[in-house]
Amino acid sequence: MEELSTTVADLSMSLDNVWVLIATCLVMFMQAGFALVEVGFTRAKNAANILMKNMMDFSIGSLVFWMIGYSIMFGEDIGGFIGQIDLFYGPDEVDGLPQITKLMFQTVFAATAATIVSGAMAERTRFGAYLIYSIIITVVIYPISGHWIWGGGWLSEMGFVDFAGSTVVHSVGGWAALMGAALLGPRRGKYVNGQARAIPGHNLVLGALGVFILWLGWFGFNPGSQLAASGKDNAVAIAHIFATTNLAAAGGAVAAMIISWMRYKRPSLSVTLNGALAGLVAITAGCAAVSLASAAIIGLIAGIVLVFSLEVIERTLKIDDPVGAISVHGVCGALGTLLVGVFATDGGLLNGGGAALLGVQAIGVFTVMGWVVGTSFILFYVIKATVGLRESQRVEEEGLDIYEHGETVYNMV
Template sequence: MENIGIDTIWVLIAAALVMLMQAGFSLVEIGLTRAKNSINILMKNFVDFSAGSIIFWFFGFSLMFGEDVAGFIGFGDFMSDSNAIDGIPFKASLIFQTVFAATAATIVSGAIAERTKFSAYLIFSIIITAFIYPISGHWIWGGGWLSEMGFHDFAGSTVVHSVGAWVALAGAIVVGPRIGKYSSTGKSRVIPGHNLAFGALGVFILWFGWFGFNAGSQLAASGEDNAIAISHIFVTTNLSAVAGAMAAMIISWIRYKKPALSITMNGALAGLVGITAGCDIVSPGSALIIGAVAGTFLVLAVEFIDQKLKIDDPVGAVAVHGISGALGTIMVGLFATEGGLFYGGGTALLTTQIIGVVAVFLWAFIMGFLLFKLIKITVGVRVSSSEEQKGLDITEHGEEIYN
């Protein structure tokens, strides 16, 4: 019983840390966008957590962690209060998984910022938390077909971050770019954020919360083995983050002749996203490599998405959470100390990781695209041109961030 108490307290503390990440996301998003849309972004983050908590308690948790049905979906008593799950009380598992679900939804907010109807976003937020996230989550964490294959995503590089990013990608495509983002010839124009201090503070809050995100996924703190595991996860998480920040800074310095703060910030987040899948089973040295790879590809991915694909993602959410999440998940197949290719494990785990990444991409992107298309032809997804130019704060909410 004593162990249950210690384990439960640890999971609840970790859940609180992950909940704090909502503040980090809010600051990053308003910092990298224009002041006239700040209230709209903050409202979307409140909705993600508030509406998401209700719908995940009511519906999503059972679809994700209920009794497996054909490896595809879970089914159980909705809003149940069953016995312990993974050795901790049901309600501790529920709140821990709830804050993860809210994170997946929040990722989308930044990618479609500054031009999306608040009412449309509310509908989207409910659907991703109720169906899109829980179903693919069941495949991996709920006993579904990918978990049966041996797919490894310890804390959610793919389950949480890539799902949110691929839905965000679909949303950005359907909503279209902001007014003035691309010239008549298709050249990308920079629309600078209004406060990088907010953005930097947001990244540090996210970084802080990530220790709960990753180490909390151990789901236990009692005993020597759990203490060693949590300590290891803290180290790998931090090393990947710093490697991502340094790599992104160096690449930006080389390419743009200046070490850019906004890119360095996103590089740290890329490293954090990248290590989330394998933080428990890769060495500290491998964590450095994973973070460096994620930070390097972050710079290249932002350029490719913005300049080649002409997809307007104001905060780089698709590159940070989608590309880094996919790379980090795949690199588990290379660097896992048991089963990784570079540790004599052959290609079996690597192949499984690739299959999982592709399957989740197809699920999240297709469902996200269909959802945004459906919203577009019903209530509409985009504000009018005049509303976008005035700013969503005053036109959608009747308030301004700076009076």
């Protein structure tokens, strides 16, 4: 009997392990989605530069997160603020899952946070400067705030809920993107006499394909965060998270389409695509904690908020974000995290839980925002004052591909 119990336990662990690694592959594939969205929403002369940045986000990010970032985020808690640093972490213990599986799963999440910044600062950032801030975000800014929530830090002790990373991953990337784009300044020609001017992307087919790839990848991002597949409870939870994720994405797309149609007299493809992403980002925090109906409502709210956020950032704040990353990831990530306190079936404001959970969610959202805004401002300011953050006028006008990389994506004779 003991031997049979051991066999069942081994099989359960194997199933859980394989599921998390499959989810890891789906999240890694999101890098392709981000690359296509960024390339499609920007101009052809910068396509190689954007692809290179996405490649380096994952490649360099994998190395430095293994070297130091993972231990800062998940090492033994020190004062609720940071994990104990273990250089070149080589996990070998098994705690439900092999720790090395958790390392792989968390690595692809860390790469996602860094990639978000790329789109907001596209078409005018020096490649060397990009590598510097990508490394710092991956090994310092992201892991420390991540430890507060997922590593046993002070926010997790308060009961803060962020199941798969609306705040941990997406808002961190979005707020860093806000500071980077603000200090970098708009692309030349973006504002004429103080008025925003559209700079269309060169290929919305690539942008749409990227969004569909991201939507698919999110089925690893959110359900994979269950970290187990064996047993009835885990199977039901995974299916539930799949459904909430999908409904929120659909709600975001439909809401953004309707609002853009009403405001601009046309149903905008680019806004609708970002609406789907807004719904996905918003549901990520509460995908395991809300009902299917609530998930659809969260997506609808995110799609509506997205349209107005894009306008405020571009026209009022005059911050040039070519792909809408600040609104999609920063604003809608914070929004979705707050809405957990409203819609959660256990403790949500609309389900008899009072305002306690909503208060905790607000503390977490604004604390992480303050941390990322402050640290990323310092980071970008130092880079700007030393090695330089922005390309020269000639490089920006003629394209980063030739000057930075000596090659182009579209070689036409």
